[in-house]
Amino acid sequence: MATDKMAFASKNPLIRLITQGELALVVGVIGIFVVFIIPIPPFMLDILITINLSVSLLLLLVTLHAKGTLELTTFPSILLFLTLFRLALNVASTRQILLNGFGGQVIAAFGEFVVGGNLIVGMVVFLIIVVIQFIVITKGATRISEVAARFTLDAMPGKQMSIDADLNAGLITEDQARSRREVISKEAEFHGAMDGASKFVSGDAVAGIIIVLINLVGGIAMGLREGMTASEALQHYAILSIGDGLVSQLPSFIIATASAVIITKTSATEGLGKELSGQMFNQPNAVAFTAGILAMFSIVPGLPKMPFIILALFFGVIAFILKRSGKQALIHEELAKETAKAAPEPRQEESIEKLLHVDRMGVEVGYKLVPLVDPQKNGGILDRINVLRRQMARDLGLIVPPIRVRDNLQLGANQYVIKIRGQDVAKGELFPECYLAIDSGTVTKQIDGIRTLDPAYGLPALWVAASVREDAEASGYTIVDPASVMITHLTEVIKQHAYEIICRDDVQKIIENLKKESPTVVEELTPNAMPLGSIQDVLRNLLKEQVPIRDMSTIMETIADCASITKDSDTITEFVRQKLSRAICQRYQNSEGKIGVISFDPQLEQTIANSIHKTERGNLLALEPTVAQQLIDNLVEVVKDSLSSGYEAVLLTSSNVRSHIRRLIENALPQVPVLSYKEISPGVRIDSLGVVKL
Numbered sequence: 001m002a003t004d005k006m007a008f009a010s011k012n013p014l015i016r017l018i019t020q021g022e023l024a025l026v027v028g029v030i031g032i033f034v035v036f037i038i039p040i041p042p043f044m045l046d047i048l049i050t051i052n053l054s055v056s057l058l059l060l061l062v063t064l065h066a067k068g069t070l071e072l073t074t075f076p077s078i079l080l081f082l083t084l085f086r087l088a089l090n091v092a093s094t095r096q097i098l099l100n101g102f103g104g105q106v107i108a109a110f111g112e113f114v115v116g117g118n119l120i121v122g123m124v125v126f127l128i129i130v131v132i133q134f135i136v137i138t139k140g141a142t143r144i145s146e147v148a149a150r151f152t153l154d155a156m157p158g159k160q161m162s163i164d165a166d167l168n169a170g171l172i173t174e175d176q177a178r179s180r181r182e183v184i185s186k187e188a189e190f191h192g193a194m195d196g197a198s199k200f201v202s203g204d205a206v207a208g209i210i211i212v213l214i215n216l217v218g219g220i221a222m223g224l225r226e227g228m229t230a231s232e233a234l235q236h237y238a239i240l241s242i243g244d245g246l247v248s249q250l251p252s253f254i255i256a257t258a259s260a261v262i263i264t265k266t267s268a269t270e271g272l273g274k275e276l277s278g279q280m281f282n283q284p285n286a287v288a289f290t291a292g293i294l295a296m297f298s299i300v301p302g303l304p305k306m307p308f309i310i311l312a313l314f315f316g317v318i319a320f321i322l323k324r325s326g327k328q329a330l331i332h333e334e335l336a337k338e339t340a341k342a343a344p345e346p347r348q349e350e351s352i353e354k355l356l357h358v359d360r361m362g363v364e365v366g367y368k369l370v371p372l373v374d375p376q377k378n379g380g381i382l383d384r385i386n387v388l389r390r391q392m393a394r395d396l397g398l399i400v401p402p403i404r405v406r407d408n409l410q411l412g413a414n415q416y417v418i419k420i421r422g423q424d425v426a427k428g429e430l431f432p433e434c435y436l437a438i439d440s441g442t443v444t445k446q447i448d449g450i451r452t453l454d455p456a457y458g459l460p461a462l463w464v465a466a467s468v469r470e471d472a473e474a475s476g477y478t479i480v481d482p483a484s485v486m487i488t489h490l491t492e493v494i495k496q497h498a499y500e501i502i503c504r505d506d507v508q509k510i511i512e513n514l515k516k517e518s519p520t521v522v523e524e525l526t527p528n529a530m531p532l533g534s535i536q537d538v539l540r541n542l543l544k545e546q547v548p549i550r551d552m553s554t555i556m557e558t559i560a561d562c563a564s565i566t567k568d569s570d571t572i573t574e575f576v577r578q579k580l581s582r583a584i585c586q587r588y589q590n591s592e593g594k595i596g597v598i599s600f601d602p603q604l605e606q607t608i609a610n611s612i613h614k615t616e617r618g619n620l621l622a623l624e625p626t627v628a629q630q631l632i633d634n635l636v637e638v639v640k641d642s643l644s645s646g647y648e649a650v651l652l653t654s655s656n657v658r659s660h661i662r663r664l665i666e667n668a669l670p671q672v673p674v675l676s677y678k679e680i681s682p683g684v685r686i687d688s689l690g691v692v693k694l
Contacts, residue, residue: 029081035088042104045092049106049247052086056251060258073190075262082255086248090211093244098218107243166375212245284322291315358422360401360501363490364408365416369430372483373405381405384487388494397550398498398543399506403490416486418493420500426493428455430482434463437477445475456489498543507536514552521556529563537569538576545662545673547577547584554579568618570659574676578655581681588650588673594685596647597675598638601693604631608657621660627694632668635692639672642689649689650675 040048059078066072093107163180166172172180291312298308363381365373373381382405389400411417418426429452437447438454438461449462449472464472473479480488494501511532515522525535538559539549549555558579562572577584588595600608608631611623623631635651642649653661655676662674680686 028085032081032084032088035085035092039095039099040092042096042100045089045096046104046106048089048092049104052082052089052251053247053254055082056254056258060254060261063258063261066262072262073186075259076190079255079259082251086251087207090207090244090248093247094211094214094218097240097244098222107240107247109243211248212241284319287315287322288319291319359404359419360421360503361494362404362406362419362422363416363486364406364411364419366411366413367407367409368413368432369416369482370407372430372432372486373407381483381486384483385490388487388491391491392494392498394550396495396498396543396546396548397510397552398494398502399509400494400501401506418490420493420497425497426455426489428486428489430485431463432482434465434482435469435472436480436482436485437462437464437472438480440476440478443476447472447475447477455485456492495546498546499540502536502539502543504532504536507532507539510549510552511535511556514556518553518556521553521560525556525560525563530559530567534567534569534572535559538573541569541573541659542576542580547580551580551583570618574655574659577676578678581679584675584679585681585684588648588675589684590647592685594647594687595650595680596642596645596689597650597652597686598635598642598690598692599652599688601691604692604694605654605657607694608661609654612657612660619660621657621664623664628664630694631692632665634694635665635672636669638690638692639669645687645689647687647689648673652677652680652686655679 035048059082063072063075093104096104097107163172163177163184166177291314294308294312294315298305298312363373375382385403385405389403392398392400408417412429414429414431416428416430417424418428431450434450436452436454437449438459440459447462447464447468449464449468452461452463453459454461462472462477464477469479511522535556538555542549542555555576558576559572562575566572585595590596607627608621608623611621612619613622639649649672651661651665651672651674653674653676655678658674658676665672665674
C-alpha cells in the first residue's frame with residue numbers, strides 16, 4: 001500500500017512540484033520580483049494575500065508540531081522569502097490603492113468589517129499589533145537567537161571532545177560519532193542563520209508602520225487631487241491603508257510567533273503540545289491548589305462569581321483525573337517491578353554475555369592517573385589517543401581499534417597497563433605532578449629525582465618535580481610530560497604488536513575502501529583467488545616487521561600476481577616486500593641516502609640455505625643449536641661494533657633465507673631489520689658495516 005502511494009506521488013506532477021520543488025522555488029522567487037514591478041489586478045491581489053496568510057498559518061502549525069530545531073533547518077530561508085513576499089504585496093496593494101482607490105476585497109473587508117470602518121479604532125488596533133510584535137515577540141526572539149547562537153558556538157569544542165572521548169572509550173562507533181558531529185554542525189549553522197534571519201522580522205515590523213504612514217499621506221494627496229475634501233480623502237484612504245496594514249501585519253505577527261517558537265524550542269521526543277501538556281499538568285497538587293484559589297476568588301465581594309466558579313470546577317476535575325491516573329500508573333509500576341523480580345534470569349544472562357566480550361586494545365590506570373584520562377580535559381590522554389589512531393593510519397596504514405581506557409583499583413596508584421585482547425603486554429609508572437627527565441647522553445650536571453627507565457625505549461631517566469624542570473633542561477635532559485610518556489609508550493606497543501591487532505574485519509574494511517579506487521584488482525583477487533585469511537597473514541607478516549601497508553593497491557596487485565603460482569603467505573610476503581622496496585629503503589637511509597648493512601659470509605649463508613627443509617607446514621630452518629647460537633653471538637658482536645658508525649644497522653641477506661633469519665634473531669636482536677638484496681631499490685647506495693662469519 002505504501003509503495004503504491006509513493007508510486008502515485010512520483011507520477012503526480014503537482015505532488016512532485018510541492019515535495020521536490022526546485023522549480024517551484026525558482027518560480028516563486030521570480031514571481032515575488034514580478035509583483036514588485038508589474039501592477040497586479042485586485043482579484044489576483046486577493047488571491048496572493050490569502051496565500052500569504054495561509055502559508056504563515058501553515059508555518060506556525062509546523063513549528064508547533066516540530067520535535068526539534070533540526071526538523072526545520074530551512075526556517076531562516078523561509079523567513080526571508082515570506083518577508084520579501086509580504087513586502088511585495090505591500091507595494092502591489094499600495095499601487096492599487098493610490099491609483100484606483102481600491103485594493104481588493106480582502107483589504108476592504110479588513111478595513112470595513114474587522115475594525116468596523118472606524119478610523120480611530122483601526123489605527124489603535126494596528127498600532128497594538130505592531131507594538132506587540134515589535135516590542136515583545138520580535139525583540140525577545142532576536143535576543144534568544146543571539147544568545148543561542150553564541151552558546152551553541154561556544155559549546156561546540158566541548159561537545160566534539162565528548163564525542164571523541166566516547167569514541168576512544170569504545171562507547172560509540174565511527175558512524176555514530178560522525179552522525180553526532182553532523183548534528184552539532186547543523187545546530188551551529190541553524191542558530192547562526194537564525195541570528196541573522198531574526199533581523200528580517202524586526203525590520204518587517206518597522207517597515208509596516210512606515211508603509212501605512214506613506215499610504216495615508218499619499219492617499220490624502222491623491223484624494224485632494226481627484227476633488228475630494230480633506231476629511232473625505234482621509235476617511236476613504238485611511239480605512240484602506242489601515243486594512244492594508246492589518247492584512248500585512250497579521251501574517252507578519254504569525255511569522256514572528258513561529259520564529260519565537262522555533263528559537264525557544266528544545267529537542268524533544270514529542271511535539272510541543274504534548275510536551276507542554278505533560279509538563280504543565282505533571283503535578284496534580286499544583287492543579288488542585290489552583291482550583292482552590294479560584295474558588296476563594298468566587299466568594300470575594302464585588303468580583304463576578306460565575307467565571308471563577310466555572311474555572312475552579314474545571315481545574316478541580318483535572319486534578320481529580322490526574323491523581324487517579326497517577327495512582328494507576330504507580331500500581332502498574334509496582335506490578336512491573338514485581339514481575340521483574342520474579343524473572344531475573346534474562347538480565348543475568350545478558351550480563352554474562354557482556355563479560356565474555358574482550359577488547360582488542362585497552363589501557364588500565366591506577367587511581368592517581370584518573371585525572372590524566374578525564375574526558376573533559378583538553379589535550380588529555382583521550383584526545384591524544386584519537387590523534388595516535390590517525391597517526392597509525394597515516395604511518396602504517398593500520399586501523400587501530402577504539403582503545404578503552406578504564407581505572408583499575410588493583411593496580412598501584414601510579415601504574416598503568418596496556419592490554420591487547422585482554423592480556424597485559426606492557427606496563428609503566430607515571431607521576432602526574434612530575435616530569436620525566438631522560439638522559440640523552442649529553443647531560444652536564446646530575447639532578448635529584450626518582451630513578452626509573454623510560455617505558456618506551458628503556459633509557460635511563462628521572463622523575464623530577466615541576467620546580468626543577470628548567471634546571472633539568474639546561475643540564476641536557478630531555479623533558480617529557482606524563483601524558484606524552486604514556487602516549488609514546490602506547491605508540492611503540494602498537495607498532496610492535498600491530499600484527500596482533502589487525503583482524504579480518506579490518507582487512508575487509510581495507511579491501512572495501514580499496515574497491516572504490518581499484519575495483520579490478522579486488523574483484524580479481526577476492527574471494528576465489530586468495531581467501532581473506534591468507535591476505536590477513538600477508539599483512540600480518542608485513543606489520544610484524546613494521547612495513548607500512550598503506551599502499552594496498554600495490555600489495556593486492558602483487559598478491560593477485562602470485563596467487564596463481566603459490567598460496568604460501570610467507571613466499572607471497574617476500575614478493576610484496578620487493579614491490580615495496582622503495583618505501584622500505586627510505587626508512588633506513590641516512591641524510592646522504594645511504595644504508596649501513598651487515599652481511600653474512602657466503603659460506604655461512606649457503607649453510608643456512610642448505611638447512612631449510614620443506615614440510616607440510618611450509619619451509620622450516622633446521623640449524624644445529626650450537627651453530628645457531630654461535631651465529632647469533634657473532635651477529636651481536638658485529639652489531640655492537642657498528643653502533644659508532646652513525647647508521648641504523650641493517651642485516652642484508654638473500655631473499656630465500658631472509659624470513660628464516662628474521663625469525664632466528666627476533667628474540668635476541670628484535671631491533672635489527674633484515675632486508676634481502678632484492679629489496680634494495682635502484683639508486684640506493686650501501687655501506688658495509690661488517691661481515692658475520694663462523
